[in-house]
Amino acid sequence: MMDRFINFFTSLRLTVVCLVAALVLVFVGTLAQVEIGLYQAQAEFFRSFFVYWTPGGTHLKIPVLPGGWLIGLVLLVNLLAAHIKRFDFSRKKAGLMLIHSGLILLLGGQFVTEIFQVESQMRIEVGQTVNYSENGRDNELAVIDVTEPDKDRVVAIPESLLAGGGEIRTAALPFALRVEKYYANSAPAGPMTGEAEKIKSSQGLGRQVLFSPRPITRSMDRVNLPAALVQVVSEKGPVGDWVVSAWFTRHGVLEGLQENIASILPGVKVTEPQSFQYNGRTYEMALRPARYYKPYNIKLLAFHHDLYPGTTMAENYSSKIHLNNPATGEDRDVLIYMNSPLRYGGETYYQASFEPGDQVTILQVVRNPAALAPYIACSLVAVGLVVQFLTHLFGFGRKQAQRIKLSPSRTSPAAPLLEPALARPERGGNGKGRP
């Protein structure tokens, strides 16, 4: 049984099947991208173990193709297994070993990247100090106990749980949250506007600012702005309901909404937290970009937007920041500019964007535990190729020298130079084939 298992995972056929499956997946995934957009295609086809098909009118998820993760994983296992089973370490095969190790590291590193990499953005205004970054697409329902004067206790509920609807109960909250309505993408609506479906709450901003559903956007340069009607339910019954929306929390849209709302509904501030009292404690609720807190602070000292003299063409963008880590005592200024990121605390901060007015910088924050893997992998492969080439070259040279020594009468060295290579191609292991 174990032999069959091992034979299956070490076979060259499996390698070929995986490569063909990858080919099909890339082809189908690329076609699908036209319809469903890049992010969705990446998630469904490449960042998944299986590609599912849902027949119309049902909630069934039928796996129809292996996903990118599965193919990559099987390929990696295949390569590792074949390697361990077939290769005996010898000086002659040192190059091959290095090449294969590089490939294994490349696949493994990519797998780790796919699974563990987190990309987020840090938006900082000049003079502001920030200790968290935000996800560019994913949101969370944050229910924050703000009663204490110096700290907040945050219960962050992923948007996926809101999307599931129903009641959210957690031991971290003394009440339940009933998701009465959830729109994956929404647009603000007025009480008098003609949308067929709108959500309105009995408490908070949602009394004046209504939301209607919008089709989910799959475009690369737009994000979905969800809205939900959430009811807070105690053991004794409902406490009240609130409308939460990314429109109130995501920079880039909330300013526009505020301006419009301010003209229509003077006195309404969409940025004001929506709070309520429960059992003598004060809570705030917001559907905000998912946050990643850091154990250090970053303050933006200045943002520069340099232009080529006499033109409006950007020459350079840079952010001068001050990094303060109370835990390590680190306290220094750093200049982040294009192609010169800050690498700190396992994260890389790139100068990514800014807001008009040059008072706000946006840093792309990438946490990738396998960031170095491709560099090391490529170096290994390169060194392996050189070693392999030199091993052959020296071996070949030695044989030629011997040959010439044995038959001094031959005058043309060209013919024998080709002969051995044609007659006896190098094969690895037992010659049965290898991935």
Add this chain to the structure above:
Amino acid sequence: MKVSHPFVAWVAAALLAGAWRVDANDQIQVYTVPKEHPAIQSAQPQMAAGAAGIPVNSAPVRWTTPAGWREMPPDGIRLGSFVVQGQGGKAEVAITSFPGSVGTELDNVNRWRGELQLAPIGESELSAQAVTVDSCEGKLFDMAGAAARTVVAMIPRNGNSWFIKMKGDSAAVAEAKPAFLEFLKSVRFGADEGPAAATAGMAGGADPHAGLPGFANPHGELAAPEGPKWNVPAQWVETPPRAMIFKSFSIADDAKGKAEVTVSSFPGDVGGVLNNVNRWRGQLGQAPVGAEQLAGVTETVQTAGGPATVVDFTGTDAKSGRPERMVAAIVPHGGKTWFYKLMGEGAAVTKQKDSFVNFVKTVQYP
């Protein structure tokens, strides 16, 4: 058989890691964080303590602190902060800067008066002294309440509004005012400051609302979403960027008066045509109209971006109290709504209306 154990263990570990990570995305997380503003402030004393390495006033403004003023660490809003302890009590000085005009002078003065429990005043009662700060012309407002007094220098610079404000006990403010005026002379706006006014502060005329921030690739290349292309009439002069306004132009006509053109754009329908038409009507003190009357106050114009709803209202500007005329257009295009507004003195707007409508018609959207 030599491969079985490490091999099986590896597969299991990889699958478990994957499953755990996928699962972790759906987990409720609970954590405690310092309060956002106190967090900012609490970090500061540590920085101030190590003041040698902390360029408290390194950017974007510098000053010379008068003797006897205690410099406080800046916070998220204040770029500079001081406590002045005098014989007559205590006063605080703060330096702040905001993009755009941050309301009219009157709005700001009435806000400061409100802090001193003083009644709001009208435009005619507004008085100020001229003040020069780092070669920028500004205004100095001085208002005294029952026990407290506020002296503020308001300096527009490169599209930003700077406020240097001293507020405190009346006697302390009176005592510190000469030092405050000297302090104003010492203020230097660094080269760091200000969105290069002539460049409108945006990469390639980027639309601030076209893409949400942060969608550049992580390798440092900036997202510069394409803005629309247009031909600006000769008499229009582009003005520095303001918060939430994509582009603005001023039109000064010696004979006809002043007018301003603003272009803004927001995702979605932004409440629909009726709400926006009524919003504009409200700005000119006009009563809102119902859906059935909408056709009577609007006209539809074909533009390069699709049909536009154009309005033309005359009334009294709710902010300035002056008679003004507004010609405005709403163009829904590409999932966004573009708002074009020409507003100003009646004669100037009348003269510019054709150019404005033609401008709206010919805008080429990306």
